[in-house]
Amino acid sequence: MQSVARSQSTAGPGAPASSDKTLIYRQSRWTRLTHWLWAISLFFMLLSGLQIFNARPQLYIGKQSGFEYNNTVFAIGAENTDAGPRGYTEVFGKRFDTTGVLGWSGPAGNETARGFPSWATIPSYYDLGTARVVHFFFAWILTTTLLVWLVASLVNGHLRRDLAPRLDDLKRLPRDIVDHAKLRFHHTREYNTLQKMAYGGVLFVLLPLMIVTGLAMSPSMNSVLPFLNDLLGGRQTARTIHFTVMLLLVAFFVIHMLMILAAGPINELRSIITGWYRTDPPVHEDKTAQRSA
Amino acid sequence: MAKFQISRRKFLTAASLGASGIMLSGCDAFDSQLSIGGGLRGFLENANGLTYHAQRLLAGRDALAPEFTEADIRQPQRPNGVTAPDDDVYKGLLANNFADWRLEVSGLVKKPLSLSREQLMNMPSRTQITRHDCVEGWSCIAKWTGTPLSLVLDQAVVKPQARYVMFHCLDTIDRSLSGDIKYYGTIDLIDARHPQTILAYGLNGKPLPVENGAPLRVRVERQLGYKMPKYLYKIELVDGFANIGGGRGGYWEDNGYDWYGGI
Numbered sequence: 001m002q003s004v005a006r007s008q009s010t011a012g013p014g015a016p017a018s019s020d021k022t023l024i025y026r027q028s029r030w031t032r033l034t035h036w037l038w039a040i041s042l043f044f045m046l047l048s049g050l051q052i053f054n055a056r057p058q059l060y061i062g063k064q065s066g067f068e069y070n071n072t073v074f075a076i077g078a079e080n081t082d083a084g085p086r087g088y089t090e091v092f093g094k095r096f097d098t099t100g101v102l103g104w105s106g107p108a109g110n111e112t113a114r115g116f117p118s119w120a121t122i123p124s125y126y127d128l129g130t131a132r133v134v135h136f137f138f139a140w141i142l143t144t145t146l147l148v149w150l151v152a153s154l155v156n157g158h159l160r161r162d163l164a165p166r167l168d169d170l171k172r173l174p175r176d177i178v179d180h181a182k183l184r185f186h187h188t189r190e191y192n193t194l195q196k197m198a199y200g201g202v203l204f205v206l207l208p209l210m211i212v213t214g215l216a217m218s219p220s221m222n223s224v225l226p227f228l229n230d231l232l233g234g235r236q237t238a239r240t241i242h243f244t245v246m247l248l249l250v251a252f253f254v255i256h257m258l259m260i261l262a263a264g265p266i267n268e269l270r271s272i273i274t275g276w277y278r279t280d281p282p283v284h285e286d287k288t289a290q291r292s293a
Numbered sequence: 294m295a296k297f298q299i300s301r302r303k304f305l306t307a308a309s310l311g312a313s314g315i316m317l318s319g320c321d322a323f324d325s326q327l328s329i330g331g332g333l334r335g336f337l338e339n340a341n342g343l344t345y346h347a348q349r350l351l352a353g354r355d356a357l358a359p360e361f362t363e364a365d366i367r368q369p370q371r372p373n374g375v376t377a378p379d380d381d382v383y384k385g386l387l388a389n390n391f392a393d394w395r396l397e398v399s400g401l402v403k404k405p406l407s408l409s410r411e412q413l414m415n416m417p418s419r420t421q422i423t424r425h426d427c428v429e430g431w432s433c434i435a436k437w438t439g440t441p442l443s444l445v446l447d448q449a450v451v452k453p454q455a456r457y458v459m460f461h462c463l464d465t466i467d468r469s470l471s472g473d474i475k476y477y478g479t480i481d482l483i484d485a486r487h488p489q490t491i492l493a494y495g496l497n498g499k500p501l502p503v504e505n506g507a508p509l510r511v512r513v514e515r516q517l518g519y520k521m522p523k524y525l526y527k528i529e530l531v532d533g534f535a536n537i538g539g540g541r542g543g544y545w546e547d548n549g550y551d552w553y554g555g556i
Contacts, residue, residue: 140344
C-alpha cells in the first residue's frame with residue numbers, strides 16, 4: 001500500500017477530494033503527455049506510411065529491388081481475370097485474393113488499382129509527396145517524444161519502478177498468461193508481467209527499430225552511418241523490416257484496445273488522461289493483495 | 294464525485310465519437326488541409342527544413358554515399374520518369390548521336406561555357422558503383438562514369454552570390470495550359486561540389502542509354518532519384534528559384550515533393 005501513500009504526496013490540483021483509498025495516482029503527467037503524443041503521431045505515421053508504401057507495393061530482401069531477378073517477399077497488386085479485375089496479396093510467393101481491400105478497391109463501380117485502400121491512407125487519393133511531408137513531420141514528433149519520455153522516466157522513476165523487469169515477473173508469467181486468457185484482470189498500481197513485456201517491447205524494441213530502419217532508408221543518412229544497412233541486410237531489407245514492425249505495432253494497438261475494453265475502459269482511460277486509477281479493494285488472502293504487497 | 298465522473302464520461306464519449314467519426318469518414322478528412330499552399334501543410338513542411346539542417350550537420354560536405362562492388366550489379370539500371378523524350382530537339386540531337394549537343398554552363402558564373410560531349414569526356418572522370426534510391430521505395434545498383442560537377446564549376450568560376458545549381462533538361466515531362474513543361478531541378482552548392490556528384494555519360498561500362506538520360510545526367514548520390522535530372526543541356530548558377538516554375542525548385546518539387554531529397 002506504499003503506492004497510496006505516494007499518491008497522496010504527489011496529488012496534483014486535479015486530485016479528487018476523496019478519502020477513497022482505492023483511487024491512486026498512477027500515471028505521471030510525463031507518461032500521459034507522451035502517451036497521447038505517440039497515439040497521435042503513430043496514427044498519422046501509419047496512414048501516411050501506407051500511402052508511401054502504395055507507391056511501390058512490394059517488399060524485397062537485400063541491397064536492391066530485384067527487377068531482373070526475384071527477391072520479392074511481399075507484394076500487393078491487381079490483375080485482369082475473366083471475372084474482371086481482382087486485387088491480390090502475395091506473401092513469400094503465395095497468392096491470396098484480397099479484392100475490395102488490398103490491390104483493387106474503391107466505391108462500387110469506381111474501383112482502382114491501389115495497394116492499401118483509400119480509407120487507410122493519408123491523403124485518401126494517391127499523393128506520395130504529401131504523404132512524405134506528413135510522415136517525416138510526425139517522425140520528428142515521435143522520436144522527440146521517445147527521448148523526452150526516456151529522460152523523464154529515468155528521472156521520475158517510472159522506468160525503474162514500473163517497467164524494469166524483476167525476477168518476480170518471470171515467476172508470475174504463467175499465472176499472468178492464464179489470467180489474461182480468462183480475461184481476469186487485477187487492478188493494481190504495478191504493471192503485470194505481460195504488460196511490462198508489451199510496453200517495454202514497444203518502447204525499447206519496436207519504436208527504436210522503426211527509427212533505425214527509417215534512417216537506414218535515407219540516402220543521406222547512409223553516408224553518415226554506412227554500416228547501418230550492412231547490419232540490417234541492405235536498404236531493401238531495412239524497408240521490409242520497417243513494414244513488418246508496422247504490422248507488429250498495429251497488432252499491439254489492437255490488443256491494447258481489447259485489453260482496455262476488457263479491463264474497464266473508463267478506469268483505464270481516466271488513468272491515462274488524469275493519472276488517477278481505481279485499484280481493486282484489498283481482499284484478505286487474495287492474489288491481488290499478494291501482488292501489490 | 295458523481296458530477297466529476299459524469300462529465301468525465303461525457304468527455305470520453307465525445308472524444309471517442311470524434312475519433313470514430315474521423316475513422317468512418319475515411320482519411321479524406323485531412324485532404325483539403327494538405328494541398329500545396331494549405332496552412333496545415335505549410336506548417337508540416339517545416340519539418341523538411343529541420344531534416345535538411347540535421348542531415349547537413351551530420352553528413353557535412355564530404356561524407357560519401359556507400360559504394361558497392363561489381364558483384365552487386367545484378368541487373369540493368371531501372372529507368373524511370375521520361376524514358377524516350379518525344380521532343381523534336383532531342384530527337385534531332387539523338388539522330389546525330391549527340392555530335393551537335395552542347396552543355397551550356399551559364400548564370401552566375403564569370404566564364405560561361407559551352408562543352409561538347411568529347412570535351413567533357415576528356416576531363417578527369419570518376420567511376421562509382423552506387424545504389425539509386427527512387428522516392429517510390431525501390432533501389433537499383435549500377436556503375437556510373439562521369440565528370441565531377443565541381444571541375445565544371447571551377448572551370449566556369451562560380452560567382453560568390455550563386456547559391457544553387459539549376460539543371461535544365463531536354464525532355465518534356467508534363468503539359469500545361471501555358472505550354473510544355475521540361476524537367477528541371479536544383480541542388481545546393483554543397484551537393485554540387487560533393488566528390489560523388491558527377492555529370493554521368495557512362496553506365497555499367499557503356500555509353501549512357503537513352504532511357505537513363507543520354508547524353509548526360511546528374512548523379513547526386515546522397516539524395517533520391519528525382520534530384521538527378523536526365524537529358525541535360527544547361528547548367529545555370531542561380532541565387533534562388535522562387536520565380537522559376539512553381540517556385541519550389543524543381544518539377545517534382547512543384548508537384549508537392551520536398552526540395553531536399555536526402556530522406
